[in-house]
Amino acid sequence: MTQTQWFPVAGVKLAAIEAGIKKANRKDLVVIEVAEGSRVAGVFTTNRFQAAPVRVARRNLAETAPRYLMINTGYANAGTGDKGFAYCEETCLLLSELAHCPPAAVLPFSTGVIGQAFPMKPFEDGLPLALDALDEHGWGRAAEGIMTTDTVPKVASRRIELDGDTITITGIAKGAGMIKPNMATMLGFIATDAKVAQPLLNQWVKSLADRSFNRITVDGDTSTNDACMLIASGQAGEEISDADGRPAALLHQALEAVFVDLAQALIRDAEGATKFVSIEVSGADSDQDAQAVAETIGHSPLVKTALFASDPNWGRILAAVGRAPIEHLEVEKVSVWLDDVQIVAEGGVADSYTEEQGARVMARPDITIRVDLGTGDGRGQVWTCDFSYDYVKINAEYRT
C-alpha cells in the first residue's frame, strides 16, 4: 500500500509529529484539519466498554460541525474512568484554544494500551507544532502517525470524474490485530472533496463500513476504540443529496473501492499472515444467515490453521458451517469450493475432488473459499487470513 499513489483532498490538511507520548522518535500525534463547511460522519465500536475518546467524539459529533480530528497512539485512554475522560476533554480544549474553534469541534481518537491515562505534556508541547505542520500533502505521514503494531502505513486513493468535476477520495487506516492483537484498534479516516448532504453521508459511512471494515475478521475481539470517519469537504462538484441519482452511485462506488482497499490492507498486514482469504457464502435463506456462516468459518482456528498449513482439510470448513448460528441448514445441500476446485458436493466430499487439486489451490497466497448453502439467495462475505507461526506447526503436521 505504501507504493500506492494518493491524491490530496481539497479542504483537508494533515500533520503527524513526534510528540513523545509513549516512546521517543516515532510519529504518535496526528491532527487532521477539515475546512469550514465540511461534513463528517462516523461509525464507532459496538463494544459496550467505550474508550473516553469514543464517548467524547460521539458527543462532539452530535453537537457541532467538526473542524479537527486528533489521533494519538501509545495510550488508548480506555478503562481510565473519569480521569481519562477529563484528560481527553482537556486535549480537545487545548487544540480548540490554539485553533480558535469550539472544543466540541475537535474529535479525539486514541489507540494503544488500555487502562492508563496518557500524559498531558506531549499534547501541550506537540499540538502547536502539529498545527504549524498542517499540509494537504500530509496523508502519508498521517498514515504513519496512526500506526501501532502495523508494519506498513495504509493509504488508498481514487479520482473520478463526476459531471465534469474531478472528485478525489483519499483515506488512511490502521490495523486490527490478529496474531498480533495487541492494540486491536481499527481506525479509518477517509476524506473526499465532494459535497455530500449530511443525511446521505451518515447513511453511507454505515453502509460503506459494512461492506469493508465489518467484513474483515481477525480474532473475533472488538476494540474499545474502533472508529471510522468519513469526511466530505465540499470543495468540488455539486451537492449530492439524492441517494438514487447517478452521481451518488458513482461516488459511492469510488468510496467503496477506497474503503475496501484499506480494509483488505489491514488483513494483509496482520503479522504472520501468510495468506489472504476471501470467504464467500451464497444460497443462504438471508444475507444475514450467509454473513453468519462466513464469519463462523472466518473465526474458526481450525480452518485458519489448515490454511496456514496449506492443508485442504475441508472437514474443518464443513464443521464450521455446521455450527454456524443460523436456524435452517440442510447439510446435504451444501457445496464448497476452494477457488475453482469443488471440494464438497451435497454435504460430502465431491466425487471429482482429489487431494492434489486441493493442495495445489491451498498453496496459493490468495484463496477464495466459496460456500453455497443451496436453500436461498442470501449472500455474505468475509476477508480474513490464516493462523500462522511456530505454534501452528503442530497443526500443520496433522495428517503427515
Next chain:
Amino acid sequence: MTQTQWFPVAGVKLAAIEAGIKKANRKDLVVIEVAEGSRVAGVFTTNRFQAAPVRVARRNLAETAPRYLMINTGYANAGTGDKGFAYCEETCLLLSELAHCPPAAVLPFSTGVIGQAFPMKPFEDGLPLALDALDEHGWGRAAEGIMTTDTVPKVASRRIELDGDTITITGIAKGAGMIKPNMATMLGFIATDAKVAQPLLNQWVKSLADRSFNRITVDGDTSTNDACMLIASGQAGEEISDADGRPAALLHQALEAVFVDLAQALIRDAEGATKFVSIEVSGADSDQDAQAVAETIGHSPLVKTALFASDPNWGRILAAVGRAPIEHLEVEKVSVWLDDVQIVAEGGVADSYTEEQGARVMARPDITIRVDLGTGDGRGQVWTCDFSYDYVKINAEYRT
C-alpha cells in the same frame, strides 16, 4: 490423571487393542461391554454435520438397550457420505455377530481424520481379539486406546456409600483440542454400578455434561464426533428413580465429581497450555447471560494471550465483557477479580489495584477470573487455558 487410582465397575468390561486402523503399534480399537440390564444414556455433538457413528449411535440407542460400545481412533468417519454410514453399520454388525447380540445393541464412536472412510480389515481382525481381552480392569488401557493427540490417558473414579451399599463410578475421556485442535473430538465414557432409572439417567447425562464438558472451552469449534455416554450397570444398590431423594443427590454429586475431573483433565492436557483458568461470572440477569459472558472471555484470544504472558491486562477482560452477546449490561457496575485481587471496580481500574498485585496473581499456574456484573443473581462458569507458544511471544512482549 494417570496416577489416579480407579476402581473397576461391576458389570462393565473393557478392552483396548492394536488393530492397526491407521498406524501400527498403538491402541486404536476399544470395546466396552456392559452387562445385560445396564442402562445407557448419552449426549452428542450439536454440530449439524454429524459423523456417521454419531448418527448410528443415536439411532441404535433409541432402538434397544446397548450391550457394547465400540470406539476407534485414526478416522472420524465424518463427511464420508453413504459409504461411511454403511461401513459404520458393517462394524456394528461384525461385533454383534461375534458377540451374539442385535446390531442395534452396539454403539459406535470414531475419532480422527475427517473425510476418509476407515478400512474394514482391522475391525474384522481386531474385534475377536478385543472380545477375548474384555476385562473389568481394562479402564486404564481403554483410556489409552481412545487417545488421539492427548498426551496422557484420562481416568477418574469415585466410591461412595449409599444406604450401606458401595457404589463405584469410573470414567474415561479423550481430549478436545485447542492449540492442538487436530481431532477436536471430545469423547467421554462414564460408568457406575448403581441402578438408575432410565428417565433419570437421560436427564442426568445432560445436566452432568452441562456442568462439566460443556463448561470447558478451547477454540470455539465443535466437533462432528463429540459424544459423552453415561452407563449404569445396575449391579449395586437399590434402584434410584426419585431425582429429589437423598440417594439420587449423593450419587449425582459423585458423578459430577467424576465428570468435572475428566473435563478439567482435558483442559490441563491442551497442548502448550501453561495455565488452568477458571472463569466465574456472577451478578448477571440470568444464568444464561452469565454463561454467555464467561464464554466470551474464555474464547477471547486477547485474554488468553495475556494469560500466557502473565500480563494482568485487565482491559482485555473488560473488552470481552463489553462485546458479550447479552441484552443488558451496565458497565459501571462491573467488577473483576484475579483470584483474590480486585482489578476492576465500577467498570474501571480499582483504586486499590497495583500492577505488582496483578503480576503476582498472573504468574500462578491456576488462576480464577471472577466477574460480577452487578445487576442480578445469574451465575456461569467456564474452564479454559491460555494461548501459548512462540507465536504468542509477540503478544507477550506487549507493554514491555
